[in-house]
Amino acid sequence: xxxxxxxxxxxxxxxxxxxxxxxxxxxxxxxxxxxxxxxxxxxxxxxxxxxxxxxxxxxxxxxxxxxxxxxxxxxxxxxxxxxxxxxxxxxxxxxxxxxxxxxxxxxxxxxxxxxxxxxxxxxxxxxxxxxxxxxxxxxxxxxxxxxxxxxxxxxxxxxxxxxxxxxxxxxxxxxxxxxxxxxxxxxxxxxxx
Amino acid sequence: xxxxxxxxxxxxxxxxxxxxxxxxxxxxxxxxxxxxxxxxxxxxxxxxxxxxxxxxxxxxxxxxxxxxxxxxxxxxxxxxxxxxxxxxxxxxxxxxxxxxxxxxxxxxxxxxxxxxxxxxxxxxxxxxxxxxxxxxxxxxxxxxxxxxxxxxxxxxxxxxxxxxxxxxxxxxxxxxxxxxxxxxxxxxxxxxx
Numbered sequence: 001x002x003x004x005x006x007x008x009x010x011x012x013x014x015x016x017x018x019x020x021x022x023x024x025x026x027x028x029x030x031x032x033x034x035x036x037x038x039x040x041x042x043x044x045x046x047x048x049x050x051x052x053x054x055x056x057x058x059x060x061x062x063x064x065x066x067x068x069x070x071x072x073x074x075x076x077x078x079x080x081x082x083x084x085x086x087x088x089x090x091x092x093x094x095x096x097x098x099x100x101x102x103x104x105x106x107x108x109x110x111x112x113x114x115x116x117x118x119x120x121x122x123x124x125x126x127x128x129x130x131x132x133x134x135x136x137x138x139x140x141x142x143x144x145x146x147x148x149x150x151x152x153x154x155x156x157x158x159x160x161x162x163x164x165x166x167x168x169x170x171x172x173x174x175x176x177x178x179x180x181x182x183x184x185x186x187x188x189x190x191x192x193x
Numbered sequence: 194x195x196x197x198x199x200x201x202x203x204x205x206x207x208x209x210x211x212x213x214x215x216x217x218x219x220x221x222x223x224x225x226x227x228x229x230x231x232x233x234x235x236x237x238x239x240x241x242x243x244x245x246x247x248x249x250x251x252x253x254x255x256x257x258x259x260x261x262x263x264x265x266x267x268x269x270x271x272x273x274x275x276x277x278x279x280x281x282x283x284x285x286x287x288x289x290x291x292x293x294x295x296x297x298x299x300x301x302x303x304x305x306x307x308x309x310x311x312x313x314x315x316x317x318x319x320x321x322x323x324x325x326x327x328x329x330x331x332x333x334x335x336x337x338x339x340x341x342x343x344x345x346x347x348x349x350x351x352x353x354x355x356x357x358x359x360x361x362x363x364x365x366x367x368x369x370x371x372x373x374x375x376x377x378x379x380x381x382x383x384x385x386x
Contacts, residue, residue, distance in 0.1 A: 060337050067337045081326040088326075091333055114315070121314045122307070128318065132272075132325045133281075139332045140284055143262050143368070144255050175336070 002027050012126050032100045039094040046080035047106050054100030060092045068172040148184050150174040195220050205319050225293045232287040239273035240299050247293030253285045261365040341377050343367040
């Protein structure tokens with residue numbers, strides 16, 4: 001299964017057999033059940049995940065209500081901001097929405113890989129840049145789109161997700177009540193009515 | 194003036210004199226007038242800026258209207274997502290709100306520094322992580338806060354900015370009309386009324 005991660009890395013640049021072996025040797029693959037919390041508010045201990053299989057939801061707890069702020073599925077990186085030097089404790093949660101098979105990494109492990117393969121630091125930087133660009137795009141869109149536009153973007157960019165995630169969380173993610181999401185979906189399905 | 198940048202870097206780790214000289218030699222400092230566009234929608238050519246002096250606004254153009262999505266001031270990094278490999282063209286603008294003195298960098302220049310000082314790659318990664326954590330925090334807050342809470346956060350985290358930026362842009366940034374911002378400000382100043 002780790003070949004999925006190596007395949008992902010190889011899009012950045014080809015790897016030698018020695019490097020592939022090092023990645024295989026250093027990667028920790030773990031299975032998590034539905035509902036498992038991978039990150040909790042206030043936590044300082046944090047890991048970076050690469051999703052081999054499954055779906056993860058990010059949310060923030062506000063006055064007892066869960067506000068969904070992100071979804072992640074296969075071949076996506078889930079980076080906890082608490083993994084960074086001098087960072088504040090986590091202000092949000094990560095929960096497995098399905099049984100998940102994840103590559104689990106942390107800063108210490110990354111540093112030991114960088115020591116052996118200094119080149120990997122450039123790859124880590126590229127991945128960070130990609131995740132950051134995605135995050136920026138999401139932010140820009142959120143700041144300037146209506147809930148309906150947000151829903152359409154989700155349909156367009158991640159149609160599989162809509163089948164896998166409860167409408168309740170989709171509504172929270174686009175910033176409306178579940179009833180409003182039903183209306184938006186009806187309007188999209190029958191645009192002439 | 195470049196010592197301001199070196200001072201910023203030194204918070205991550207101390208630098209040798211050779212390294213300081215390399216940073217001095219490789220840094221390009223430029224002055225930009227008020228109103229200068231540092232990035233335009235559709236652009237692919239992009240640079241990274243470190244603000245020595247001045248204030249920059251990020252905005253997106255939507256149906257002819259400018260939606261302000263970010264402010265940056267002294268000792269902050271302004272990273273254009275178009276600077277990344279395989280990234281889409283810019284979807285937003287960066288404009289100087291005051292006369293700005295900036296350190297201007299690009300990927301090519303960074304790569305040549307990394308070649309001479311492989312260690313700098315780790316510093317670049319740390320800076321990216323910090324910018325990413327800030328961006329994440331802003332996003333989380335935006336998704337879960339009311340306009341009034343957003344304004345209060347701005348007052349708390351960046352009081353100087355409010356003196357330097359027109360209320361019109363502050364209103365756009367917190368997602369309300371200028372009239373609503375006036376009401377919010379009155380309510381905050383006289384909480385008992």
